[in-house]
Amino acid sequence: xxxxxxxxxxxxEGDPEARDRVLPVVYEELRQLARARLRGERPGHTLxxxxxxxxxxxxxxxxxxxxxxxxxxFLAMASRTMRxxxxxxxxxxxxxxxxxxxxxxxxxxxxxxxxxxxxxxLELDAALSKLETINPRQAKAVELRFFGGLTLEExxxxxxxxxxxxxxxxxxxxxxxxxxxAG
Numbered sequence: 295x296x297x298x299x300x301x302x303x304x305x306x307e308g309d310p311e312a313r314d315r316v317l318p319v320v321y322e323e324l325r326q327l328a329r330a331r332l333r334g335e336r337p338g339h340t341l342x343x344x345x346x347x348x349x350x351x352x353x354x355x356x357x358x359x360x361x362x363x364x365x366x367x368f369l370a371m372a373s374r375t376m377r378x379x380x381x382x383x384x385x386x387x388x389x390x391x392x393x394x395x396x397x398x399x400x401x402x403x404x405x406x407x408x409x410x411x412x413x414x415x416l417e418l419d420a421a422l423s424k425l426e427t428i429n430p431r432q433a434k435a436v437e438l439r440f441f442g443g444l445t446l447e448e449x450x451x452x453x454x455x456x457x458x459x460x461x462x463x464x465x466x467x468x469x470x471x472x473x474x475x476a477g
Contacts, residue, residue, distance in 0.1 A: 302362035330443040350375040373442030419473045432467040
């Protein structure tokens with residue numbers, strides 16, 4: 295059992311010190327997840343890697359009664375939370391376009407953060423949500439592997455499947471999503 299898994303279990307049991315020790319240990323992994331979420335988009339966005347990590351962590355800390363299993367489970371939940379942060383941000387931006395108050399996040403990041411194409415985030419979220427109704431495991435595999443940055447083996451572990459099964463799920467999901475987003 296890793297140190298992170300032990301800390302997560304102590305956190306689950308109500309130890310606030312364990313909760314506070316988790317972030318420094320997994321911080322760089324969370325930054326990698328955030329970079330994966332923000333990669334390949336336009337420059338100039340005000341929601342950067344650090345801001346995304348901090349917002350996701352704050353949301354995770356507020357979650358009650360999570361049965362943290364291990365490091366991979368925590369990172370999977372962090373990935374899903376980052377996706378929600380970006381979707382919420384896109385929805386806020388779209389509301390502002392429709393006349394709502396403009397809300398700019400000013401989050402400090404050492405490197406200029408790439409801009410997330412928020413319309414694409416919303417389209418992908420809708421497609422993933424649709425896939426989730428058809429095949430939840432395949433949708434989860436995409437989320438863990440491509441958005442969460444987990445390895446194939448880590449993704450398989452979280453899903454409780456073999457690596458070859460996870461690879462088949464990912465191939466099908468990619469083809470399905472490509473068709474859905476194109477048409």
